[in-house]
Amino acid sequence: MNASFSHRAGLLTLVLLAWLFKVQAQDCGCLPLADRPVVTLTDNEGAGTGTVTLSCDNVYLLDGFVYVNAGDVLTIEAGTVIQAKEGQGESASCLIVARDAQILADGTADCPIIFTYEGDPLNGSTPYNLRGMWGGLILNGNGVLNTYFSSSESFGDDLAEGITDVSGAGRDIYGGLDNAESSGILRHISIRHGGSEMPNPPVNFNNVINGDETNGLSLNGVGSGTVLDYIEIVSTLDDGLQIMGGAARLKHVALAFSSEENLEYDQGWVGDMQYFVSIMDQPGQVGAYGFDFEGDDFEFQNVTLSFLPYTNPQIANFTSIGHDAASAVRWHNGGGGRLYNGIFQHWDFGIEFEDNDPCDAYELFLFGELEIHNNRFWNVGDSLALDTMILYDGPVWNGNMQIQNHFVANNNQASDLGLDDTFDALAGFVTSGLDLFPAAGDSVPAVHQPVGTFFDPVDYVGAFAPGGENWLAGSYLDQMGMFYPGDFPGCTYSWACNYDASANTDDGSCDLTACGGCTYPDAANYDAAALHDDGTCAFSGGANPCPTDVDGDGTTGVNDLLEILSLFGANCN
Secondary structure, three states: OOHHHHHHHHHHHHHHHHHHHHHHHHHOOOOOHHHOOEEEEOOOOOOOOOOEEEOOOOEEEEOOEEEEOOOOEEEEOOOOEEEEOOOOHHHOOEEEEOOOOEEEEEOOOOOOEEEEEOOOOOOOOOOOOOOOOOOEEEEEOOOOOOOOOOOOOOOOOEEOOOOOOOOOOOOOEEOOOOOOOOOEEEEEEEEEOOOEEOOOOOOOOOOOOOOOEEOOEEEEOOOOOOEEEEEEEEOOOOOOEEEEOOOOEEEEEEEEOOOOOOEEEEOOOOOEEEEEEEEOOOOOOOOOEEEEEOOOOOOOOOOOOOOOOOEOOEEEEEEEEEEEEEEEEEEOOOEOEEEEOOEEEEEEEEEEEEOOOOOOHHHHHHOOOEEEEOOEEEEEOOOOOHHHHEEEEOOOOOHHHHHHHHHHHOOOEEOOOOOEOOOEEEOOEEEEOEEOOOOOOOOOOHHHOOOOOOOOOOOOOOOOOOOOOOOOOOOHHHHOOOEOOOOOEEOOOOOOOOOOOOOOEEOOOOOOOOOEEOOOOOOOOOOOOOOEEOOOOOOOOOOOOOOOOOOOOOOOOHHHHHHHHHOOOOOOO
16 A cells, blocks of 8 residues: 555544544533543542442543442443553552442443543544553452352452452452342443553462453453443453453453453353454464463363353354464363354464363363354364364364364354455554455354343354444444445445445446336426436427436436536447
């Protein structure tokens, strides 16, 4: 691409995005961003936020670890922007919803709730590879875990990674006995440029053994009563989305450009997810695994059969784009789960099954706690070779063959669905996006449908229906230029009888005769039902009162001029 053209295009994009945000602010009933005063949120010496509503007429600035305490409810209006002071480790700024607290962040498609760092201009000028500017959003619930941090506890508790509660009130603890509880609502939210790491964690800092990072969004022991829908997490240092135990259920999730995995789950998560997009970074950069699926979160000790409940969620209708990263999925440390009707493209390897513990992913597979159903693999190693689509890592001599047999028996295939699975970028800005819409449908047999009423019954693989709605339209990723809509064939001529406003590729089906007739009211044979003039008008005196109306719409306009110009120089004989 010409550099000068790329620069001009980038400037135009910024102008358009700035205009878009201004219009959005007005449409949401909020003050324009430039007119919003900044309100700083602190933990207030342990008092937390209290029960309060954050208005979209302000910009809120998180300063340090800010908690929503047990019994409190934090309500966030649609269109609200929450920024965070920059920092890492103990100096990071995070929003943490404690056990028995709730967050009600209910945005809309046109008025999302944005979480980002202080100084983000929110006009598209932030490169996608800027990560770790703030800590992220953390929800601590009462869901069931298969681990605990103290032998004195009677049920599974644990400490949230990467944070600490200096008040001593235990607000950083999660886990319990209620997988059905609600931590509130996260709907139509965008989390950007977050994640934190402890470079040299002190001995007393939480989860030094299990982890010392924060993520874009951490769902710790979150129950199925929590509403989690239309969530976008972009450019995270560490994991985009981490789910630790509980039974959280999510729909319409987009994860992109994490420095480690886009999705990690662990500690006995038994929830559900449908419509899920995962995009890794450019080749040779970050994010070796797309998904990291674990069972117990103990990296330095053996996993045994005692780690119950087994980690076993259902994930359906996903699209995972790797850009030649190492493996699409790593299943290990006793991790189980079920993958239905997904698409994996552009990976060195597809799914890696580890067998290094007494009860590892391979054992979960043998127990029937790990299944892969009706997924499609393309540009994954050698797309036609099973040993690049799936990989067994362990001592059992026929383990790989057993997994391959399961893979084939459950209708997993190498299949090119016509996706454009590569994007181009320059200096952190996307110059050519993806097309994630399958060119054609791919049947989903009933036997390969996920179980439960949470899932919408669909007949296609991947996160998007062929020719269907782009549920990421207007998102941060969309504003980056990450997507283009694909080819939607139909009649693109507005004057045709069968004009299709949703089509962007003309398929030659336009009908110009069925709805033709005389469109001039002064004509003797005027046809009020006609959509375009077919040249049959009969006038008293024989003269057309509007000979310059070439397209026959009853007026002389720009289209008429363009048609005349297109015929300039033509031989009329």
